[in-house]
Amino acid sequence: MSRPRRVQHPGAIAVFVGPFALLFALFYVLPIGYAVWQSTRTVQRVGTFGPAEEVFGGLTQYRAVLENEAFRDSIGRVLLFGAVQVPVMLGVALLLALLLDSPTARGAKFFRLAFFAPYAVPGVIAAIMWGFLYSPNLSPFRQVTQEVDLLGADLVLWSIANVVTWVYVGYNMLIIYSSLLAIPGEVYEAAVLDGASQWRIAWSVKIPLVMPAIILTGVFSIIGTLQLLAEPQVFRSFSTAVASDYTPNLLVYTTAAVPNQPLAAAFSVVLALATFVLSFTFLKLTQRRAFQ
């Protein structure tokens, strides 16, 4: 890789990279840049209905973000959510993938599709469906839901976690499963010759080899957790316990509706940074072991 390469076809490179670069700049760099710029603005006015004047406010909005208790609470809530839901979901996904990959499995094709099917249901629809299943008076499982308030303040976070798990477990399973399929057959042969049982093969061969895939799904899930929006938004119409600032993204949405764009932009920037730091830390912590 250290061999220096001469650029042979600059025109061709431009043609191939150009469309991407243009779209990337227009729909990624520019909006982010605009959000950062907006987050440094602040509004001034005089009198009850005085005209608004947008001026440079430095870090005013960021101070408001840090002082915002609802924002801290919502971050804490999704972190708690992620700390429980992500390991559970990935554990189940890994288990299902290993089961499908086991040489004794029958009907692997059917089950692969069956596990994956919930992911084909749009998140909003899934949330509406589960909302009705949880509902105390309309659920087909009324005997349970009238006794246990699944939509109450104590449990609703985990009710949402269940919906998210239901939707995404098959998707994560598929990523891990395809990574399992890529393991060459001679590795198993060698393990069998060494006298390893299927349990031992799963534990000592398969799991270490698919660790990169598990970490990849882990990063995706962490990002997804911090950006929870659709499910809690839908649950607002089923539960009185889901407030308009329940998750960071809901809070951004609520703030933009005020309309207080500068503050909403500052929230978004902080949230994006937090997501980046968290994913990056997770990768750093796991990478050495996984990609050795």
Next chain:
Amino acid sequence: MKISTRVASVTTLAALLLPLAACGGDSTGDAGEGSGPAAGGGGAEATACEPSNGEVNLTFFSWVPGIEGVVDIWNEQNPDVQVEVQTGPNGNSGTYQNFFNQLEAGNPPDLGQIEFDALPNFRVQDGLTDIAGCEGVMDAQDQFVEWTWTQVQLGEEDAVYAIPQDTGPMAMFYREDLFTEAGIEVPTTWEEYAAAAEQVRENDGYITNFSTSDINQFAGLVWQAGGSWFGTEGESWQVRLDSEESVQVADYWDGLVQEDLVSTLPPWTTEWDNAYNTGQAWTWISAVWGANSIMSGAPDTEGAWRVAPMPTWDGEVAAGNWGGSTTAVFNGTEHPHEAAQFALWLKTSEEAHTALIEAANLYPATTAGQQLPALAEGVPFYGDQPIYEVFTEAGATVPTEWTWGPTMTQVYNDVADGFSAAVSGDGGLADALTAAQDSTTTALEAQGIPVGE
């Protein structure tokens, strides 16, 4: 050929840049001239409102069902002023945000539907044209129910920022059959209402459902009690979410919630409809448009409902108001005169009113409109009771002091969050109001809006 193309493109460029220059002027706050007839800030002087020459095309955004048919009547009669209707979801479901974005981009429709509670927000965002100077607007004042006109003036005596469209005077829908069967008297005061609530609970029902997330209803209850959540004095706003009247109403409902005498289902959900359809909920303190909500949400109860005036505090007759909208002329329109004429026609002419009642059951904001024959008939769903009479009387007793604040979306969210926490056992309703008082003050100050004591 080549030259003329170039000239054309230069002209186009200039045309594109000019509004930009005007925008720039606006945002510094000193230029009303740049953006045409729109009033700049203080609204001290009514703007000139001259008719435009030639054919005029207006755009009008509304979420009233069937509004196209009503506007067609105007378009037929006024070939020179053609109105194009744009429709979308109701205000808080996304349309207001679109309006704000369009205003920010300098490209709003000429007219738009705005609910009373959102008017101050649009005024603060400098989104409204003062149409007081337009022909016929000031003269129309006497035709409207008193409090509605106060609302569109936004505290300025010689300004008018919108034409009232419909109102939502409140009354009490109740299940006459269930009350009679159980031998419970229909309550006329809030004290009797609380007593009846206990009796209803003994009959395995709830007297009503307390809405923790649709704060508009609660605002209507405070409005009835003579409170106001906001006010303006001099150059600053007063926030009074935790005023005496507001806390009185909150404590009253807190008591009913604590003793499990009212249910707390999320409103406007299937679960909620179900409670009304199955006879679990016996009354609903709601606005005139609630008549339709019951018909569609609780179809099995046909004939069982009646309407009575809202229970009162100590027998003092007053009604709250829940909902209602206006038609506003947006800042940036090139044709304020024509826009105002269209808005006036839509809100005051008998043909438009009748069409609006037929299309969407809108309850007019004009006194004449409320006397229309379409509203005098008995309604079969309500056992042929002429229910609109109750609402007409209620409308006349709605207090005029109520003022909406400039960030109502935020207020609703914060109060709803607090109320939801309260019914989940975390604090009381009055605590939620105190918390919302603080967060609202913060939100106003974050927007540079002065808040006084």
